[in-house]
Amino acid sequence: MTELFRRSLLRAGAAAGAASLLALPARAQGNYPTRPVTLICPWGAGGGTDATARIIGALLEKDLGQPINVVNRTGGNGVVGHSAIATAQPDGYTIGIITVEIAMLHHAGLTNLTWKDYTPLALVNEDPPGVQVSASSPHKDIKALAEAIKAAPAGKLKASGTGQGGIWHLALVGWLQAMGLQPDHVRWVPSNGAAPAMQDLAAGGVDIVTCSVPEARAMLDAGRARSLAIMAPKRNPQFPEVPTLNEALGINYSTGAWRGIAAPRNLPADMAKTLVAALERTYKSKEFTDFMHARGFGTIWADPEGFAAFMDKSDRAMGEAMRAAGLARA
């Protein structure tokens, strides 16, 4: 059996007796952590956030010498999990993976939480949205699609990718506005995530899906869909043939979904330091890079200060986009 499985068996056996005495030797970093750490994930098993949380958890566990338990607290468009992280004790034994939704939920009036309710630790991932059409779509490139959108009456074309007011909906709205169109010129069809939206695209139910390229990848590989552009400053090295909006249309619009690790507010500085150092080693490890590349996920590193500034910027951008789209309620 594998190392991890054997270790968990061993640990389990030991727990019945006196677990703490047999705890695996920790790195010489003071005493913290002396017991298992919980890593809360606001999204369910099978999604990209869960996968990212689990690889980080597995690697942190190796690094810190204490079990990292990934705990899914799902539902409410991410409110449940984000609240659970923010309201946990800042004792260093509960951390979580927070996502772009924390910059959106409070604008939508679903929670009062903002990024300021967390101790930022590290930004690890950002994925820009792409513009995908069905393989049978008449629009061969992004220029043709843009012309078709402009020519079509409002509401005729349909797009999907996530729920109403979700990140990919905002991406569509931002792009439409950058082209000088109304935010509802292309009608949004809410979906339960990117995978069902891509299926609907292939089934002919919608015309455009604005999810990230890695989420669309299986359908792209299967030849059922085409990615026409990405809304990012530069091309994705994993998908070098997909141009940016700026290159193809001269529209300098970019956005993205991001994921980072954070703790409840007021985490003691020495614990934060331990965690950030471990996260940096994790981020730089070959296992992490290989994993993220295999899934096609973008990697980006920001330390606590950088992450805080990044979230501040993201928060303001999302607020602006949501107000413009009439999706803000608070």
Added chain:
Amino acid sequence: MDAVLAAFGLVFDPSVMLVILGAAVFGMFVGAMPGLTATMATALLVPVTFFMDPVPSLGAIVTATAMAIFAGDIPAAMLRMPGTPASAAYADESFLMARKGQLDLNLGVNVVFSALGGIVGVVFLVLCAPALAELALNFSSFEYFWLACLGLTCAVFIGTGNPLKGFVALLIGLSVTCIGIDPAAGVPRFTFGNVDLMSGVNFIAVMIGAFAVSELLRGAVALRQEGHVVVPQVGNVFRGVGGVMRRYWLNFIRGSLMGTLIGALPGAGADIAAWVSYAMAKRFSRTPEKFGTGHVEGVVEAGASNNSAVAGAWIPALVFGIPGDSITAIVIGVLYMKGMNPGPTVFTENPQFIYAVFIIFILANIIMVPLGWVAIKSMKQVLRIPRTLLLPLILLFCIVGAFAMTNSSYGILLMLIFGVLGWFMEENGIPVAPMILGLVLGEMLEQNFMTSMIKSDGAWLPFFERPIAGALGIMTLLVWLLMLGRGARAAWRRPAEA
């Protein structure tokens, strides 16, 4: 052919076999515990697979999930506590069989037909994955809307004698799914500002409450009433299974086909397959009146169906990278990590890996029979535990299981509320099974209705324009008309009877 031989070499390696065996035992445990689902088992295996080769990692997932779906039947029959949601559809029927002294027959039928159903599913996966995936790819929200409507029809067949009360239960279940964030507009409904309610009502926690806790409440009262009668059992699990096979082979075939098909549809998995198959069994049975009294026919069909759905779910996952259920959603991630990108190329680029997965699938379903026999034998010891000890132990399992569903006390609270509600409903002749069905189908129904309406700009015609949607829609309406007609005729014949 070289690839097939290579695949055999990959599978029949001692360390791989050991992993498969370990995963099988793990899957049995997880499936038999209420609240621990096959999806959870898979999610837990993921970090383990980071450090494994592709074949053992996929083998572990395949084996664990196949076992878990069967193992859920064991506590359902013994304690009326479905171990996984896929067993909920026929939990009552199995429990009634056990009460009649047919526990062994029931479990024997469950393990044999689970294994056979699983194999049928794999055969379809091997032979016609691309064609079936192509079919599944034609399903948009219009088709899913009609499918959910057809699913609701099942409620008529699973309720007991009183259709009105069955309908009430179904409506309660559907209403409960409205709690939480609305699937179309994204606004909170009936949440009263509570964060937990925003996540909606977890249907597995409800299922644990409505089936197991309500049974515990009845058990606690009966404990002091009279010495609980332990029903004598024949002892041989496989006795009588051959006879069932000869008698109900048609149910087995229909269940396996239906399960594979439903499993292959993204968004509908083993649990919906079991409901549909159970309803089909009753609809086409020559003795529908025996259903709900501990009759084996529905167990054969639904037991085969949910296991074939496990393999069916891999069809769209392998061919298009679209998850057929929550388990394959995780599997797709593992495939990418192992460099076996799903898509048509997966069959050409690394065929030996895919063949190895198929072989493991068949192998898992074959070893299910002996391992299942051991599991049944050892779990039957549970029934020997005096009920003074057993009832509190089951309660603790329920608490921990419900907690594991939400990872918070909210799950336990839901279990408690629906446990008491389920007890009260059954006291008053309102069946709980249609309520669970309503919970399973509610969001699918509303989401697909709303998105279809958005796509069609409010028009009804597009619900029938696409070929599959049109056929499904007309079929649904016909079934409903027929049932209404029959109900009206029955009411006409005996107007006095309420």
Added chain:
Amino acid sequence: MRVNDAVLGLVLLLLASAMIWLTTYFPAFPGQDYGPALFPRLLATGLIVCALLLMLRGLAARRQGEPWAALASWWSRPGQVVSFLVMPLAVVAYLLFAETLGFIPLAFALLLALFLWFGERPLRALPVAAAATLLMYWFFGEMMRVPLPRGLLNDIL
């Protein structure tokens, strides 16, 4: 506890009406004729129809002498009533004290109390409660990584 169908119908009627009343506070879905209120209203309407039918039926049964509510015979025997209540009460106790006490002490105490109430001998109840608690903690908490509350044993585990 069996109640007359008319009572059931009345309760359902009130619940369904409350549902419809609450939907009036839901925001509209911009640009859409059908909003978040549609589905709950449809269901509530269905419930109201069922409730009215139940009430008709219940009143008919009432005329034939069925009582408004009937308790099973065991409700008059205190021991059985406590047995019935002790199950949900144990769950409530778990909900209230799990965070502070932690899974292991609380599960042990609850199991022991229930065993003894149901008439199990202490000599058998004690070891079974202890073994079951530890086994469950091991399987769920360690193997399956369910975050069972640690409570009092926070620093030891």
